[in-house]
Amino acid sequence: MIGLGPLLRKELLEQWRTRRMLVVAIVFTAFGIGSPFLARYTPELVKALAGDQLEIIIPPPTVRDAADQFLKNLGQAGILTAVLLAMGSVAVEKERGTAALLLSKPASRAAYLLAKMLGITATLGVSLAIAAVGGFAYTAFLFETLSPVNWAAMTGLLLLMLVVYAALTFLGSTLTKSSIAAAGIGVGGMILVAIIGVLPGVGPYTPGGLSSPAMALALGTDAGNVIGPLLTNLGLVAGLLAVSWLVFRRQEL
Amino acid sequence: MTVAAVAPAIACRGLTKRYGDVLALDGLDLEVPAGSIFGFLGPNGAGKTTTIRLLASLARATSGDGSITGVPVGDGTPNRSGLIGYLDQDPRFHGWMTARDLLDLVGRLYGMTDAERRSRITEVLELVGLSDASRRTIGGYSGGMRQRLGLAQAILNRPPVLLLDEPVSSLDPEGRVDILGVIRQLGGESTVLFSTHILTDVERVCDRVAILDRGRLVTTGPMSDLLERYAQPVYRLEPEEGQQTEVLSLVELLRAATWVLGVDDGHGALRVAVTDGADAGRQLLAAVTAQGVALLAFERQRPSLEDVFLQLVGRGARDQEAET
Amino acid sequence: MTFEEILPLLIPLLVLQLALMGVGLYDLTRPDRKVKGGNKLVWGLVIVLGELFGPLVYFLFGREDV
Numbered sequence: 001m002i003g004l005g006p007l008l009r010k011e012l013l014e015q016w017r018t019r020r021m022l023v024v025a026i027v028f029t030a031f032g033i034g035s036p037f038l039a040r041y042t043p044e045l046v047k048a049l050a051g052d053q054l055e056i057i058i059p060p061p062t063v064r065d066a067a068d069q070f071l072k073n074l075g076q077a078g079i080l081t082a083v084l085l086a087m088g089s090v091a092v093e094k095e096r097g098t099a100a101l102l103l104s105k106p107a108s109r110a111a112y113l114l115a116k117m118l119g120i121t122a123t124l125g126v127s128l129a130i131a132a133v134g135g136f137a138y139t140a141f142l143f144e145t146l147s148p149v150n151w152a153a154m155t156g157l158l159l160l161m162l163v164v165y166a167a168l169t170f171l172g173s174t175l176t177k178s179s180i181a182a183a184g185i186g187v188g189g190m191i192l193v194a195i196i197g198v199l200p201g202v203g204p205y206t207p208g209g210l211s212s213p214a215m216a217l218a219l220g221t222d223a224g225n226v227i228g229p230l231l232t233n234l235g236l237v238a239g240l241l242a243v244s245w246l247v248f249r250r251q252e253l
Numbered sequence: 254m255t256v257a258a259v260a261p262a263i264a265c266r267g268l269t270k271r272y273g274d275v276l277a278l279d280g281l282d283l284e285v286p287a288g289s290i291f292g293f294l295g296p297n298g299a300g301k302t303t304t305i306r307l308l309a310s311l312a313r314a315t316s317g318d319g320s321i322t323g324v325p326v327g328d329g330t331p332n333r334s335g336l337i338g339y340l341d342q343d344p345r346f347h348g349w350m351t352a353r354d355l356l357d358l359v360g361r362l363y364g365m366t367d368a369e370r371r372s373r374i375t376e377v378l379e380l381v382g383l384s385d386a387s388r389r390t391i392g393g394y395s396g397g398m399r400q401r402l403g404l405a406q407a408i409l410n411r412p413p414v415l416l417l418d419e420p421v422s423s424l425d426p427e428g429r430v431d432i433l434g435v436i437r438q439l440g441g442e443s444t445v446l447f448s449t450h451i452l453t454d455v456e457r458v459c460d461r462v463a464i465l466d467r468g469r470l471v472t473t474g475p476m477s478d479l480l481e482r483y484a485q486p487v488y489r490l491e492p493e494e495g496q497q498t499e500v501l502s503l504v505e506l507l508r509a510a511t512w513v514l515g516v517d518d519g520h521g522a523l524r525v526a527v528t529d530g531a532d533a534g535r536q537l538l539a540a541v542t543a544q545g546v547a548l549l550a551f552e553r554q555r556p557s558l559e560d561v562f563l564q565l566v567g568r569g570a571r572d573q574e575a576e577t
Numbered sequence: 578m579t580f581e582e583i584l585p586l587l588i589p590l591l592v593l594q595l596a597l598m599g600v601g602l603y604d605l606t607r608p609d610r611k612v613k614g615g616n617k618l619v620w621g622l623v624i625v626l627g628e629l630f631g632p633l634v635y636f637l638f639g640r641e642d643v
Contacts, residue, residue: 003362007362009358009361023636026596027630033589034590077630084637096345102362104332104337106333106364107333108329253312390609393609
């Protein structure tokens with residue numbers, strides 16, 4: 001891993017200076033606090049708009065709806081962000097020649113890839129952490145105060161899911177010189193994983209399958225087997241990175 | 254004693270690179286002795302960039318091998334050991350960085366301490382003439398500024414071997430002279446391999462050259478040897494005005510002489526290529542006197558690399574035209 | 578539910594949305610900024626009308642040479 005330290009420093013500096021981390025943090029935080037807000041007021045809003053003409057019976061919103069909205073909204077915004085962050089990561093540097101510049105220096109290709117993936121993970125992680133704090137506070141104000149440890153555990157699983165999707169796109173980014181093609185490979189990979197998840201017994205181990213234990217963790221109910229899916233998805237990230245390295249180390253720059 | 258002490262700075266043995274059906278480099282054998290400033294010449298597509306990319310471990314050889322101070326390039330060991338400084342022909346950087354950010358990153362990769370980086374970065378920025386722009390982001394740099402920065406990052410750790418691909422191609426004439434001066438200074442501490450298709454650049458700074466054409470080595474050696482071997486001596490005569498008849502008969506006389514290879518008459522001057530410089534000079538002056546031609550100027554032109562190049566590659570180019 | 582009741586909760590959301598739009602437009606109008614497709618007006622509309630996703634796509638995909 002020659003050069004990992006300086007390369008990681010460069011990636012983190014890049015996430016900050018190009019405003020990527022700031023923008024992702026703002027977007028995630030907006031979804032983080034917006035989710036409990038919508039969970040609380042959407043039923044009343046629907047009722048107000050429908051007026052007296054329709055007698056709709058809407059159950060009063062609960063803290064479960066807040067957590068559900070939080071996971072759904074940040075899941076969707078997060079997947080888009082993960083793809084956008086990873087798609088150009090390696091492809092653009094290969095296409096522009098900046099990868100060649102760095103790799104003519106004392107820097108191994110493994111270190112180069114790992115630094116990039118850690119940079120993406122940092123942006124997703126920091127942004128999700130801020131969003132989680134905001135979401136926790138809004139939920140506490142509008143519904144009830146949950147266990148912060150449980151809320152953090154939920155956020156951790158959500159982060160892992162996003163990192164898996166980023167790693168899929170990242171593999172695409174090492175395979176091609178085009179960020180659009182990389183995004184295509186990433187989305188294709190997600191669809192493939194979702195299809196495999198339909199097979200009996202496989203679903204809970206896919207990245208998408210992390211959302212139900214995440215939900216249970218947030219509410220403090222029985223999450224079932226968390227360790228298995230956790231390790232599977234961590235392994236998936238490691239495996240995708242390893243394949244990226246096998247591809248990248250043979251490539252001409 | 255280490256291997257590096259006896260190995261040539263750069264060595265290629267049968268280095269070959271094929272891109273599909275195109276043979277970009279065809280069995281290149283080359284040795285660059287330590288301490289030389291080596292000009293790597295050839296028309297576009299001759300294989301210069303391919304060779305440099307192979308030596309910088311950015312591309313993989315189809316067959317053959319190369320080494321930097323005795324260390325094989327195949328798996329990128331010279332890069333990781335900080336043995337090479339590499340400058341791309343069109344260097345591109347991260348637009349968000351300033352020149353200082355980039356050099357700081359490069360210095361960190363080389364394991365330089367904070368103090369070393371601080372002083373060395375200021376030093377190289379000064380050397381390549383980027384001190385004033387060093388805190389601006391590279392996104393707004395011109396091609397020439399990027400090339401200067403490219404040289405700065407290549408020399409930051411004073412590597413033993415510098416691989417510079419067209420290092421002055423984007424610079425204006427003044428900038429060219431500046432940067433060629435920097436490269437000449439580097440000759441003292443590094444071995445410089447420097448590709449170009451501008452012959453006067455090479456004449457200014459290089460002590461040895463190699464000429465490549467269509468992926469093959471045409472010739473290599475010390476510059477003075479090549480000039481002596483391939484450049485024909487040429488005299489330039491500038492007659493006073495209003496002597497058309499005398500000049501015409503002089504040209505006729507010279508064209509008939511056995512020691513004259515050719516006479517070029519134009520722009521108010523005669524260029525006379527001769528077989529043997531020293532002897533022909535005397536005979537030439539005698540002929541001028543015999544025809545009663547008054548001269549404004551008479552000089553023996555220094556043989557130029559251009560003559561060598563035209564003779565070796567120009568002929569090749571004509572053959573190529575004849576083939577098609 | 579009254580408007581006064583939810584306003585304090587709504588303000589942070591509006592501030593974030595406006596900050597994002599502001600940062601986006603500020604970045605877009607830098608003279609040395611180049612954008613994908615070359616048309617800054619289109620990206621300006623994406624930033625202003627695209628709610629949260631507009632600036633996100635602009636910052637993560639829309640810029641050249643960053």
